[in-house]
Amino acid sequence: MATRTPLIAGNWKLHKDCAESVAFAHELKSAIGADTDVDVMVAPTFTALYPVCEALKGSPIAVAAQDMFWETKGAWTGEISAEMIRSCGCTHVIIGHSERRQYFGETDETVNAKLKSALEAGLVPVVCIGETDEERKQGKTFEVLDTQVKMGLKGLSAEELASVVLAYEPVWAIGTGNTATPDMVQEVHAFLRKSVADSLQKELANAMRILYGGSVKSGNIAELMALEDVDGALVGGASLDTESFSGIVRYKR
Ligand code: PGA
Numbered sequence: 001m002a003t004r005t006p007l008i009a010g011n012w013k014l015h016k017d018c019a020e021s022v023a024f025a026h027e028l029k030s031a032i033g034a035d036t037d038v039d040v041m042v043a044p045t046f047t048a049l050y051p052v053c054e055a056l057k058g059s060p061i062a063v064a065a066q067d068m069f070w071e072t073k074g075a076w077t078g079e080i081s082a083e084m085i086r087s088c089g090c091t092h093v094i095i096g097h098s099e100r101r102q103y104f105g106e107t108d109e110t111v112n113a114k115l116k117s118a119l120e121a122g123l124v125p126v127v128c129i130g131e132t133d134e135e136r137k138q139g140k141t142f143e144v145l146d147t148q149v150k151m152g153l154k155g156l157s158a159e160e161l162a163s164v165v166l167a168y169e170p171v172w173a174i175g176t177g178n179t180a181t182p183d184m185v186q187e188v189h190a191f192l193r194k195s196v197a198d199s200l201q202k203e204l205a206n207a208m209r210i211l212y213g214g215s216v217k218s219g220n221i222a223e224l225m226a227l228e229d230v231d232g233a234l235v236g237g238a239s240l241d242t243e244s245f246s247g248i249v250r251y252k253r
Pocket of ligand 1: 173174213235238
């Protein structure tokens with residue numbers, strides 16, 4: 001049985017300008033301290049990546065971009081490459097968040113292209129998947145997730161897959177306060193691990209970290225983390241405040 005170090009990740013979305021992000025990073029750095037039982041990651045906006053990486057130097061908090069483009073350079077106005085993200089000091093990148101899928105035309109094909117480019121640049125990708133409310137009501141949850149996993153992770157070597165983090169975020173639970181029940185979460189996470197084991201390889205599936213996201217807060221993190229196949233959380237709203245995010249990071253204490 002592989003041991004999986006939990007990852008607690010905060011996605012700041014379109015919140016906090018440069019100065020606010022840096023001030024918040026300093027607050028988190030002292031609230032979380034040097035010694036954590038879990039891996040911690042924050043994802044500020046693109047414009048705050050470099051100063052936040054500088055502010056968090058010497059702390060265990062890793063920094064991620066919220067998205068990226070798959071090309072490395074060229075005439076792609078407005079886009080940012082994996083290498084540029086890495087050059088800011090980032091070690092992680094979120095790919096395929098449902099808000100990108102819903103509002104900005106992200107597909108499993110673009111997720112796959114971004115994933116390959118992220119891995120080539122040495123970034124740890126946090127790949128988001130999840131069903132909509134309608135898909136769940138139609139009984140299509142597992143079919144949708146299976147396709148997202150298989151298409152999103154297609155063509156990767158075992159070595160590449162070893163650093164991939166999956167984040168299961170039911171779209172209907174994001175920002176709504178409606179967390180999926182522990183039974184629902186465990187059922188899906190076990191299914192995802194099996195889907196990775198069947199389509200890729202068993203050992204890898206045991207080692208892969210699968211995060212849950214969708215209205216996670218300090219009040220529900222402990223029961224989610226107690227589930228066998230939950231290896232951390234991707235937190236939106238509750239990651240924007242020092243007390244609530246550090247409370248989530250310290251869920252064991
Ligand atoms: P939420 O967002 O915690 O505000 O529901 C989660 C996410 O979008 O990653």
